[in-house]
Amino acid sequence: MSHPYDVVIGLEIHVQLQTESKMFSWCGTEFGLPPNTQTDPVSLGMPGTLPVMNRKAFELALKTAVALGAEITPFTKWDRKNYYYPDLPKNYQISQYDLPFSTGGWLDIPARKDGGGGSRCALTRVHLEEDTGKLTHGVGDYSEVDLNRAGIPLMEIVGEPEIRSAADARGCLEELKLTLRSLGVSDCEMQEGSLRCDANVNLHIHKDGKTIATPIVEIKNLNSFRAVEKALNYETERQYKKWLEDGLTIKDSPKTTRGWNDAEEVTKPQREKETAADYRYFPEPDLVPVVVDEEWLARVRASIGELPGARRERFQTAYGLSPYDANVLVEQGDDVADYFDAVARDTSEYKLASNWIQQDVLRSIKDKKQAIADFPVRPDALADLINRVKRGELNTNQGREVLGRMIETGDPAETVIELGGYKMVSDSGAIAAAVDAALAANPQAIEDIKKGKKKPEAVKGFLRGQVMKQTGGKANPALVGELLEAKLAELLA
Amino acid sequence: MSLSTEEVAKVAVLARLRLSPEELQTFTGQLNAIVDYVAQLQEPDTTGVEPLAHGVEVRNVFRDDVRGEALPREAALANAPKRNAESFLVPAVLD
Structure with a gap:
């Protein structure tokens, strides 16, 4: 300029x-x-x-x-x-x-x-x-x-x-x-x-x-x-x-x-x-x-609720959202911001709530030209799902899949998880086996690191994906990272 | 205070009045007589007198926001010099 x-x-x-x-x-x-x-x-x-x-x-x-x-x-x-x-x-x-x-x-x-x-x-x-x-x-x-x-x-x-x-x-x-x-x-x-x-x-x-x-x-x-x-x-x-x-x-x-x-x-x-x-x-x-x-002025003042500018501020200070995230939620109008506030009352995973509302909830209501009041997943149900992810019952990807099913069916998280067999695998033995299987299926990966052909971080990312695939996407991602690191350290020593 | 014929001609244009040169002269004289008469109000000393916003001392007259029946369209258009089935018609206005 x-x-x-x-x-x-x-x-x-x-x-x-x-x-x-x-x-x-x-x-x-x-x-x-x-x-x-x-x-x-x-x-x-x-x-x-x-x-x-x-x-x-x-x-x-x-x-x-x-x-x-x-x-x-x-x-x-x-x-x-x-x-x-x-x-x-x-x-x-x-x-x-x-x-x-x-x-x-x-x-x-x-x-x-x-x-x-x-x-x-x-x-x-x-x-x-x-x-x-x-x-x-x-x-x-x-x-x-x-x-x-x-x-x-x-x-x-x-x-x-x-x-x-x-x-x-x-x-x-x-x-x-x-x-x-x-x-x-x-x-x-x-x-x-x-x-x-x-x-x-x-x-x-x-x-x-x-x-x-x-x-x-x-x-x-x-x-x-x-x-x-x-x-x-x-x-x-x-x-x-x-x-x-x-x-x-x-x-x-x-x-x-x-x-x-x-x-x-x-x-x-x-x-x-x-x-x-x-x-x-x-x-x-x-x-x-x-x-x-x-x-008269006092009556008028009392009738004014929280304005969008103040709400953006509060979303940043009370929930730790970035200015960008706070704005995306607020600029949709009071209905969406109210929805977020309602979710945030029942969970403390504000960032995850903000992400899912921006990605999954807003996309769904836009596609269906729906008001958020008619959105099938009510704030308490979304907060419940988010808390399950936080407790380690589901990993984030599973959580989003469950949310997708909740939007389609209107069922609560519990029902979707039970019917769909969603459960995060946190069994070290099973994940270690998946790590071994992933490495066995991709022998060139270790070679790539050894010969310096690819950056170790890139290869590790690829391998994490392969391990998740072995477990049908159900593995605890933290545990996958941990066990994969250990195994690689052993192999590369 | 005296109005010129140019000023009266301008007011006539703003009021969408077409005046002949004779009319312009006549009305300039008549308007000046009226303005001069009203100009007597400038004689009293009004120093320190609050300007008057309205002739009656009543404030805050409101009606409630209640919707009533609209006029039937035929009645609304009844006095139109020119109209079609739905609207008043006026000589083409081009922006």
Whole structure:
């Protein structure tokens, strides 16, 4: 990464809140219903109707802001953002301008295996507004307007322009999704539009000891986490090439908007919107302000459980997991992390539990597109199996085989072991015999060590495998290693 | 405080109003009369007075998150100037 520039990214994120009814009226919020079947006079913007705030929407937003460490504004009000667009039936959007209900806060981007991440994304503000309708283009000379979405509670999270890479921008969004799902605030499905993201990006180019900023571009139409990362990488390269060509800086050119085209994997210029001053914000007379007192805040704080960031920490400190393992378990969501916690209550072999959950459990539920709640091996049953391995009843490979059978049959470990004749062989006589048989079947192995043709460790590894094979995979691996070493020492002396 | 015809023309564009040159003159005069009238509010000394966020002294009005019946689609679309079976139709919007 020896580019002569820094990338500067700021995210603007919209999240639909998980409520039964709309922000200011009673009709439903379900996704995917036929167009215009989820409206009422308020969300259609009928004259004479009045909005009434949904308490749950406000509380979900409050919960989010508190969880993100934001400062809660004790006195907050609503404003009208005026613009004419067919997706906005009232010709104004109820939003928050100068007194948003929260300011500041942050998200910690988890460290990645490639060494990236591990940084903090500071937030500017979180505010509450209503969603607009949906326009579908390309019906001859007309566009279709569907107002099912109009009036769904929408939380806008504005991040500081402090993100330094496309991968970090993606990391920040993924962490937000994980956190909001854990809080029960939103399902954050980018494909369904319940999480939407616009990204502002420009470059700080270093040249002759000076820093030159390129014009800011806002990227829209980002409909997946992958698209966010790809579009930002594309736009970074495009801006650098463009600067090499025309040398234009932030002083020469105002902010422009470009749309991400997922099929072509490029950004394309979009029509300019009116600037902020032209929205002619003014206080919304139809909604009274909201005062949040200490008692209310205390209630909200008490309703917040352990967040993903804290859980990663605990998995490392309480269970001794690596940051990577802790993250894999946590990033699957609360269900999987809860499952691990439940297993860890009944066994102290945390590392083995973490490995098997990551490998066998997660693969199985992914293959079957299953929720972990429906996974046939319950945490206590998995812990029981792990404890049998720990006690030496089974070796690790046998344990995984038994787990495979438990997943297939739903039977407890005890039944699978009995029916399948799984039992670790720890009888020295039997294993010594297997060692002899393995050596007899592979005479070249000793020769290879003697003549220095192969590294002794490689040959020993091969022989251990052969001994295991002789015992049908049932031998105690520690004992196999011990007896094989002794025998080899004898032969090579 | 006085609005120029350029400012009034800009507000007209934002409000999607097409004004003839004569109308622009008329409305500039009328709007200025209104603005000047309201400008009397700038005369009292408001030093130390808290800005008013809302005209009524009521706070925290909420409704419970309870879902009610949606309008039948036919009723929702009844006043549409142009529509098809499912949606409102507007002149093509291209992004």
